[in-house]
Amino acid sequence: MTLARADRPQRSPAASRATATATADARDARRRRLRGRLTTWAFVAPLVLYLAAFYLYPLYRNVDLSLHHYTVRSFVDGDAPFSGLDNFRQVLGDPTFWPALRNTMVFTLVSIALQYGAGLALAVFFNRRFRLSGLLRALFLIPWLLPLIVSSSTWAWLLNSESGLVNFGLHLVGVAPVDWLTSPAWALNSVILANIWIGIPFNLVILHSGLQNIPADLYEAASLDGANAWQQFRRITFPLLRPVSAIVLLLGFVYTLKVFDLIWIMTKGGPGDSSTTLATWSYRLGFGSLLPQFGPGAAVGNILILIALVFGLLYIRVQRRQEA
Amino acid sequence: MITPVRRSRGTTAIGLVLTALMLFPVYWMLNVSLTPQQDMRKSPPDLFPLHPTFSGYQAVLRDQLPYLLTSLLIGLGTVALTLLISAPAGYALARLRPRGGGAVSIALLVAQMVPGIVMAMGFYGIFVDLGLMNTWWGLIVADSTIAVPFGVMIFVAFMSGVPDELTAAAKMDGAGAFRTFWSVVLPVSRNAVVTVSLFAFLWAWSDFVFANTLDSGGDWRPITLGIYRYIGNNNQEWNAIMATAVVASLPAALLLVLAQRYVAAGVTAGAVKD
Numbered sequence: 001m002t003l004a005r006a007d008r009p010q011r012s013p014a015a016s017r018a019t020a021t022a023t024a025d026a027r028d029a030r031r032r033r034l035r036g037r038l039t040t041w042a043f044v045a046p047l048v049l050y051l052a053a054f055y056l057y058p059l060y061r062n063v064d065l066s067l068h069h070y071t072v073r074s075f076v077d078g079d080a081p082f083s084g085l086d087n088f089r090q091v092l093g094d095p096t097f098w099p100a101l102r103n104t105m106v107f108t109l110v111s112i113a114l115q116y117g118a119g120l121a122l123a124v125f126f127n128r129r130f131r132l133s134g135l136l137r138a139l140f141l142i143p144w145l146l147p148l149i150v151s152s153s154t155w156a157w158l159l160n161s162e163s164g165l166v167n168f169g170l171h172l173v174g175v176a177p178v179d180w181l182t183s184p185a186w187a188l189n190s191v192i193l194a195n196i197w198i199g200i201p202f203n204l205v206i207l208h209s210g211l212q213n214i215p216a217d218l219y220e221a222a223s224l225d226g227a228n229a230w231q232q233f234r235r236i237t238f239p240l241l242r243p244v245s246a247i248v249l250l251l252g253f254v255y256t257l258k259v260f261d262l263i264w265i266m267t268k269g270g271p272g273d274s275s276t277t278l279a280t281w282s283y284r285l286g287f288g289s290l291l292p293q294f295g296p297g298a299a300v301g302n303i304l305i306l307i308a309l310v311f312g313l314l315y316i317r318v319q320r321r322q323e324a
Numbered sequence: 325m326i327t328p329v330r331r332s333r334g335t336t337a338i339g340l341v342l343t344a345l346m347l348f349p350v351y352w353m354l355n356v357s358l359t360p361q362q363d364m365r366k367s368p369p370d371l372f373p374l375h376p377t378f379s380g381y382q383a384v385l386r387d388q389l390p391y392l393l394t395s396l397l398i399g400l401g402t403v404a405l406t407l408l409i410s411a412p413a414g415y416a417l418a419r420l421r422p423r424g425g426g427a428v429s430i431a432l433l434v435a436q437m438v439p440g441i442v443m444a445m446g447f448y449g450i451f452v453d454l455g456l457m458n459t460w461w462g463l464i465v466a467d468s469t470i471a472v473p474f475g476v477m478i479f480v481a482f483m484s485g486v487p488d489e490l491t492a493a494a495k496m497d498g499a500g501a502f503r504t505f506w507s508v509v510l511p512v513s514r515n516a517v518v519t520v521s522l523f524a525f526l527w528a529w530s531d532f533v534f535a536n537t538l539d540s541g542g543d544w545r546p547i548t549l550g551i552y553r554y555i556g557n558n559n560q561e562w563n564a565i566m567a568t569a570v571v572a573s574l575p576a577a578l579l580l581v582l583a584q585r586y587v588a589a590g591v592t593a594g595a596v597k598d
Contacts, residue, residue, distance in 0.1 A: 036420075036501075037422075037423075039420070039500070039501040039502070040416050040420040040421075040422045040501070041422065043412040043415055043416030043420065043422075043501070044412075044413050044417065044425075044428065046408070046409050046412065046413065047409055047410070047412075047413035047428065047472075047476060048428065050409050050472065051428075051431055051432075054466075054468075054469050055431075055435050055443075055469065057446070057450065058442075058443050058445075058447050058449075058450060059438065059442070059443075059446055061445075061446040061449040061450055062442055062445055062446040062449075064449075065445065065446075065449060075449070075452065076452065125335075125339070125342070128335055129332065130333075130335035131333070131336045132339065133336075133339060136339045136340065136342075136343045138580060138584045139343050139346075139347060139580075141584075142347060142350055142576070142577070142580065143346065143347075143349070143350070145526065145576035145577075145579065145580060145587070146350070146573050147529065147530035147532075147572050147573065148530060149530070149532050149548045149551050149552060149572070150353070150551070150569040150572050150573050151349070153551065153569055154349050154352065154353045154569060155349060156555075157352075157356060157562055157565075157566070158352060162365065163364065163365045163369070168368060168369060197346075197349065200346070254436075254437050257439070258439030258440060258441065260439070260440060260533055261532045261533060265532075265552070265555070279439055279441050282441050282442070282445070283444075283533075283537075286445050286448075287448075287537055294445070294449075297445060298442075298445055301439065301441060301442035301445055302442070304439050304441075304442065305437075305439065305442055308439060309434070309437060311437075312434060312437035313434075316430065316433055316434075
């Protein structure tokens with residue numbers, strides 16, 4: 001609003017002649033300011049209404065679902081009895097809860113650690129100048145751009161027990177076939193592998209753009225001082241990349257936490273609960289069977305939001321501090 | 325940093341090998357989509373499509389065309405809705421400094437953290453209440469929630485950089501906020517419009533969670549459900565499944581060829597994907 005005030009044309013000295021004109025002027029200014037504010041609101045209001053209707057309201061519905069005892073019938077009729085925190089208690093006491101929480105953490109942490117490692121190595125590699133580097137870097141984006149159902153089903157076929165190419169490769173080097181997606185020991189690792197493949201491009205692109213902001217003369221000075229490539233990475237690249245790294249890792253955490261499609265398409269969270277995460281468990285409770293348990297499903301979803309929000313707020317704080 | 329040509333050639337070779345490794349699953353999808361059904365479980369598998377068949381693609385044309393058209397419609401609808409909401413809001417947040425603008429920005433960041441599955445369950449309840457289940461335009465509304473926060477952030481970032489002289493000149497010519505937005509700021513923000521449209525389309529096209537929860541019984545179902553149904557029903561016909569996957573990947577491939585600049589810009593602008 002201060003901006004609009006400064007922009008207004010300066011009052012001419014003649015205006016001070018009469019107080020009448022001055023009050024008219026003030027009224028005029030007030031009207032103009034009001035109109036400016038209304039125009040601004042006309043631009044923002046659709047977004048605010050949109051967020052209220054399509055973010056806040058679904059979230060409210062979700063909390064509401066988790067606090068009532070819903071059945072298919074009461075879902076349609078809308079007369080489900082209030083049940084307090086029963087759904088949360090039921091979910092926390094469920095034998096699936098701890099495995100799902102553990103799998104969510106393993107899936108998320110292992111995924112982002114390896115995505116970040118591979119992405120950083122590739123970013124450093126692509127930061128060297130060589131022919132075709134721009135083109136190859138663009139091609140690296142493909143896994144990230146593909147619809148998840150496409151990449152998930154491709155990986156499912158590669159890892160297929162009988163006819164998958166991975167087991168054929170193992171057969172060539174004399175290793176017995178592995179039930180990648182159908183054995184409890186391997187299912188989680190397999191979905192993590194596919195998820196890392198999808199996440200590498202995102203890490204590569206952001207870290208690469210971070211690298212380009214590091215001044216080249218730092219490296220020149222370092223190599224004049226006789227620092228080798230590893231020392232340059234340890235002493236220059238890694239420390240100066242820390243702010244970008246923090247953002248990539250936190251965003252990666254929040255996004256990996258909610259991965260659903262990939263796991264559901266490859267293993268449906270199975271066998272048993274061996275690759276079930278909070279996201280797939282929530283879906284399975286709410287939609288996965290003929291007897292949906294909306295209340296507990298929503299409760300699991302809300303627990304997932306809580307975890308995401310903690311790290312999301314951390315991300316916002318880190319980002320704010322960097323902008324300041 | 326000047327690198328000797330010979331070393332650069334070696335680096336290019338390493339780069340090619342790395343890229344080939346990374347893209348191998350994509351190549352394999354293409355290869356399987358062209359493999360005849362009887363060779364599918366052959367050992368050793370053919371590493372190249374020596375006897376290519378297009379029967380998989382014929383199956384796509386036969387079974388999946390309605391799904392593809394629905395996805396196109398939903399993708400375009402999502403782009404329109406996203407632009408309609410996010411471009412004016414981005415302009416206001418970047419240039420008009422509304423009261424509470426900071427709160428809106430934080431709300432947008434937080435909105436991006438909400439898991440899709442939670443949104444899906446909330447929408448499910450609302451859609452059942454309002455009788456919107458299994459409608460294509462209900463799906464457009466749901467899909468747009470993936471893109472709108474991202475869109476506003478891109479527009480804010482871009483429109484903040486529009487030179488003050490331009491808007492000041494428009495004001496001198498007597499243009500109000502609406503005119504300044506429509507005839508000055510929006511045209512020079514073409515790049516932002518392209519980036520937001522690209523990602524809105526791609527995310528709507530790729531969406532599976534909303535489609536499967538909100539539109540699984542409709543007459544108008546998107547291609548992701550077409551593939552999912554294929555996997556569920558006849559999990560023997562892998563060349564048809566992979567052919568559908570190839571066709572479903574075409575928009576992403578096209579984007580990369582035609583608009584790589586915008587894609588990279590979108591990813592770096594703090595892009596989102598779940």
